[in-house]
Amino acid sequence: MARRAWPWLALALAGCVASPPGPAPATAPVEDTAGIGFDAALAVPPAPVAERAAGPAAGPAAVDALTREPVRGIAAVRPDAPREYVVRRGDTLWGIAGRFLPEPWYWPQVWRANPAIENPHLIYPGDVVELVQVDGRTRMQVRRGRRLSPQVRREPLVEPVPLLPYEALAPFLAEPRIVAAGELASAPYILRPYMAEQLILGANDQVYLRGVEDTPVGGLYQVVRPGPPLIDPVTEELLGFETAFLGKLMLTERGDPAIGRITASRREMAAGDRLVPVAATVRPGAVAPRPAPAPAAGLVISLYQGVSQVGQYGIVVVNLGERDGLEAGHVLQTFENAEVMFDPVAADFVSLPPRPGGELLVFQTFERVSYALVMTAPSSIYAGDLVRSPLAADS
DSSP states (O other): OOOOOGGGHHHIIIIIOOOOSSOOOOOOOOOOOOOOOHHHHHTSOOOOOOOOOOSOOSSSOOBOTTTOOBOOGGGOBOTTOOSEEEOOTTOOHHHHHHHHOSSGGGHHHHBOOOTTSSSTTOOOTTOEEEEEEETTEEEEEEEOOOOOOOOTTTSOOOOOOOSSOGGGTHHHHSSOOEEOTTTTTTSOEEEEESSTTOOOBOTTOEEEEESOTTOOTTOEEEEEEEEEEEEOTTTOOEEEEEEEEEEEEEEEEOSSSEEEEEEEESSOBOTTOEEEEOOOOOOGGGOOOEEOOTTOEEEEEEEGGGOSOBOTTOEEEESOOGGGTOOTTEEEEEEOOOOEEEETTTTEEEEOOOOEEEEEEEEEEOSSOEEEEEEEOSSOBOTTOEEEOHHHHHO
């Protein structure tokens, strides 16, 4: 089978991608120790919901879990949704919502704060998430389950269930990974080690620096090394460069050259490595899921760490960024790129329509590209796979 068919990408992006036949199956949660709950994610208002197009839905119709009547849009729940679910250690809010909703990113719009309990937006292992009827609509709410009270020296404090598996995102939330074309060419750099005979640089070593004349003593930098360029496979535009994060350093003496001290080292550094400002930390609570704008359509152009394919909780780069209206929290759906096969009857080649794949959650954006986390992946995701807004897929 021909996995890639790049000449057909422009045609597919022009609107020839087939609508997905149905929701991806719920995926098993992974262990997560970050401590946020529904209240952090609900702080970001959900995006307006576009009207669903009329017509028969592919696959089993979504139904109201309590009335069993067919429904569409954000009121829909999975046909196999349980009436209630007992939260387990290692669950994430996305995974729990996926047990009830065919589109789990809509959970903020169907969540109901139970007025009978304290902190109803926080969910803990042992709690029960249930479906209830409120004003004729099916909602999700939490009911406190039986939990043992924490005791000093006997049990750790129970943390609320997080929205996402943040341990998969941790290396990206405070470290630069992508820089714009031309940005590194003018960036400050390490001239040489302070001790000329030193070959390997690491934590607490001193170095000479150039290009930091305007930086005060105590100023902090992150040290990076240029990586492969990111090229748009359709337009051939240079979108930026991936970089390898090496560590951090602090300016200790001004001048040209100046002197700095390496404060943290992830990998060994060398003369010529570049300095970039310390990246602003992305707040986990700001990554609240919601559909990307309907016109959004693009491609997976790179996989983190140069692997050939990724599955759930893998990291991908897409050729959509801030200039395309993408924000942290936007959800994209993936489609396998068009497969080209030979038709022996017609004696010619035909391009099969792209097949629906998984779901991506954008967690960090740049001007031309973005990082996204694979939330569900019924099959492997490859560079070249199509991505599109769920709202576009429903239109």
